[in-house]
Amino acid sequence: MNLDNKLKTLYKDGLVNLGNPFEDNFTSELKKTKNELFDYFPFGQDDNLQKKTSLDFVRPGSYMIWDILERNSIFSKILEQKYFKEMAFKVLGSDYIINSFYIRKTPKINETLNPHIDYQGGLSFSILLDDIKKNEGETFFYPGSHKLPPPPFVDLNKYKNKEISITGKAGETFFWFPDCWHGRSPNNSENETTILMCHLGNNSHPRIDPTGRVVNYNKNVPLNKTSKTFLRKYFSFFGESPNNLLKHFIYCITYFKISKIAKKAISEKIIYTRKKYGTNEVDSFSIYLYLKSINYLKSVKIFVKSSIKKILGNKISENIKKFQI
Numbered sequence: 001m002n003l004d005n006k007l008k009t010l011y012k013d014g015l016v017n018l019g020n021p022f023e024d025n026f027t028s029e030l031k032k033t034k035n036e037l038f039d040y041f042p043f044g045q046d047d048n049l050q051k052k053t054s055l056d057f058v059r060p061g062s063y064m065i066w067d068i069l070e071r072n073s074i075f076s077k078i079l080e081q082k083y084f085k086e087m088a089f090k091v092l093g094s095d096y097i098i099n100s101f102y103i104r105k106t107p108k109i110n111e112t113l114n115p116h117i118d119y120q121g122g123l124s125f126s127i128l129l130d131d132i133k134k135n136e137g138e139t140f141f142y143p144g145s146h147k148l149p150p151p152p153f154v155d156l157n158k159y160k161n162k163e164i165s166i167t168g169k170a171g172e173t174f175f176w177f178p179d180c181w182h183g184r185s186p187n188n189s190e191n192e193t194t195i196l197m198c199h200l201g202n203n204s205h206p207r208i209d210p211t212g213r214v215v216n217y218n219k220n221v222p223l224n225k226t227s228k229t230f231l232r233k234y235f236s237f238f239g240e241s242p243n244n245l246l247k248h249f250i251y252c253i254t255y256f257k258i259s260k261i262a263k264k265a266i267s268e269k270i271i272y273t274r275k276k277y278g279t280n281e282v283d284s285f286s287i288y289l290y291l292k293s294i295n296y297l298k299s300v301k302i303f304v305k306s307s308i309k310k311i312l313g314n315k316i317s318e319n320i321k322k323f324q325i
């Protein structure tokens, strides 16, 4: 595998398929282990890691098992693989943080997880733990969208033809940027499908997983105790903006266009930054394309709605919404 080519694709598209990087028996061992885990946790775990006993979802459309690294040593072998270490090192630096590492199973369900972004600057990977075809609960992406406004502020229909699904055989591994638009397709088949997911960040990334649990998967990496400089506050404010167009735009301008500040932030491993690829061709950002992609009417509506919410408070706005229905 030529990792540099893969890295280049990742930076260009926000997503890259590594194929199956594992040795022969490893994928079947992984599959066997995940089957055993889901035999024990048929509906996954709740946010306190307790066994769920009902069909309902804590997170839309999927049953999660959050503590797999603590449950079976086979999973930590993934993190020891050369390809994994190299990708994480090249994107995030040597002292990267694993923020969450879990499996999620999607049963038959006629629901789409709408396209969204999580935050800027991180790195994630997914490993298929079943053979998964289109519309079998797979994640889908819009290549190149990490340099565009977040999904709520664009006309998604214009990008529908760009959408690609990460389907394939068990073992296939995809690295992706959490700021590349992504969502989940419905699962139209009778087969439950499982994907392993891992979210990583640079040395400043929090060691708290989506359940709110403090995880310390990087015991060898000392806690980043750097005091909060203006630059740190700045990136931590602008770098998580899935639903705020202005914040997202300011982040992109700073990270892609103001190279002096970006360089400093990257070298200090400030939260929500990742290293650049290193060539203009790959790292370029078009302000024109960004602004052209905005659906201004939709954006104004979102702005008005969220302003009303802020002025009236969440409770009153919810009541007004109910009243309208």
Ligand SMILES: O=C(O)CCC(=O)C(=O)O
Pocket: 062, 104, 113, 118, 137, 138, 139, 140, 182, 183, 184, 197
């Ligand atoms: O479950 C999936 O396929 C998508 C997960 C997702 O949207 C996320 O991790 O942000």
